[in-house]
Amino acid sequence: MRKKTLLALGAGAAVLALGLTSCSSGGGGDTGDKGGDASGEVEVFTWWAAGSEKAGLDALVDVFNEQHPDVKFVNGAVAGGAGSAAKDLLQSRLQAGDPPDTFQAHAGAELQDYIDAGQVEDVSDLYDEFGLRDAFPKDLVDRLTVDGAIYSIPSNIHRANVVWANPTVLKDAGLDPAAKYETLDDWFTALDAVKAKGKTALSIATTWTQVQLLETVLLSDLGTDGYNGLWDGKTDWKGSEVTDALKDFEKLMSYTNTDRDGLDWPDATQQVIDGDAGFNVMGDWAEAAFAEADKKSPADYIYFPVPGTDGVFDFLADSFTLTVGAPNPDGAKAWLETVGSAEGQEAFNKAKGSIPARTDADTSDFSEYQKTAIESFGKDTIVSSLAHGAAVPVATLNKISDATSKFTTGASDLAAFQSELAAAVEG
Known part of the structure; x- marks a missing residue:
């Protein structure tokens, strides 16, 4: 297994840090054609099965259906707070060669496990195609980058x-x-x-x-x-x-x-x-x-x-991947496009209580709490969540x-x- 070094988030730095970096060579995979050419079914694996989490997912799916009407969303949600049950089932499926097209994972050390296991594709080209390098804070993009590759698109910040x-x-x-x-x-x-x-x-x-x-x-x-x-x-x-x-x-x-x-x-x-x-x-x-x-x-x-x-x-952030061996990589790419879009992040985060990763999202009608979180995230010291x-x-x-x-x-x-x-x- 390749050696990795996970950097802890530095105290006193009021910038985003995901605790994710590396010192070895990496590689990526072919992410297929443009999301706009996608069709068929896309299985999206999450643990958002109830409450405000499901409300956020439903809001994101609504945007996805508008942006990609030719792709059928298949809900692979598995109940269980913080994803403990979902992660166990996901690992079993990945090891059995039965991956979903895309799955939810927390950005940071948790994502590193999937990278080391060769279970997620390099989606760096999607950042260029979708304009995410300009939409996300530079520190976010830098911290998501492993040996020049990026393996997920964040949907939010919690x-x-x-x-x-x-x-x-x-x-x-x-x-x-x-x-x-x-x-x-x-x-x-x-x-x-x-x-x-x-x-x-x-x-x-x-x-x-x-x-x-x-x-x-x-x-x-x-x-x-x-x-x-x-x-x-x-x-x-x-x-x-x-x-x-x-x-x-x-x-x-x-x-x-x-x-x-x-x-x-x-x-x-x-x-x-x-x-x-x-x-x-x-x-x-x-x-x-x-x-x-x-x-x-x-x-x-x-x-x-x-x-x-x-x-x-x-800090924690939910992000989505393109799974190695995805049955419908174009469908997964279409989902990732929606996840990273301003419309998707606005709808999802307003419903879920988190804040967008994009700096250009319209948060004018977000709750007062969310506005305070946006302010805090911009000025407070950032540390990495253990539980998430x-x-x-x-x-x-x-x-x-x-x-x-x-x-x-x-x-x-x-x-x-x-x-x-x-x-x-x-x-």
Whole structure:
């Protein structure tokens, strides 16, 4: 296997960084004729099967049908938040020689696995054909480039370190919804107040949402340099600072709902919408869930960066590939054209709660939250999300997820948890 070097996103740089670069020679494949010549069926493999994720996909498909009426969209969506079930099935299909035409993957270290395995084509020529080198930020294009080749087209940009809260629940607990929480310790006091009123203080769901909570705690307690150091080897996973962060994670988990492992993220977010929980840490795809429930901010919900992470944008991006051996490469190319188009990105992101990767997209009618995310992305320090494939390869994330699940279900103690996390990253 070719050697690769994944660069962690540098702290203090308010530019996009996907943690994706390389130092070896690469190659690409023939991407077929122009998307405008496509016909037949195109299977698009995603994990957008429900809620605001499906709404975003549906909006994108509507644009695709307008732009490419001769191509029939085949929905290959597999349910399961953050794509854990979908990724397993996808890998089985790729290894069995039964690939979809195109599949969703998180940009960053997760995409590197597919590149190393020779499972995705070089789509650099599409960037020229579709004018994407001018439409996307130069830093984005640079970071997506591996040995002069690009392997995916991003559909959006998401932020993972966001707290969503129900102001009515907070008021009932004697809290000011406009209050600022500078540190996790400040937030613990508020969580105690909500818990004392008999509400779930912090709603959460299955393992991947717990890993996302973990990454935000690590980011809060270690700072951007320390957090980035977890992925480039400069921060000692066995050190006392990590121990303290894991203690904070353990304390946060004590505020969560006991049915968490049987839920997915829409269920946890719904608890805040319904007023059954005070707070929820979720990526900004939750914004669309509040909109779908006809909730307005700040009357019905509020949002802010996870305490201790103000000024940091915990980044992830969904992107689409052209699969090696795609049954209909022209159809896949047509889909990629829509994904990268201004019309596609505007429709998709407005529905999903994320922000466009294109700098020329019309976001004038986006939500107030999305406008704040666009502003933050332009000025904040960018770091790579752990739970969403930007910071580490899939195999490492799976080990971290397994260790987290053992810890949160009581199958291991904190010392064992820390040791297993260290082993997952180091080996």
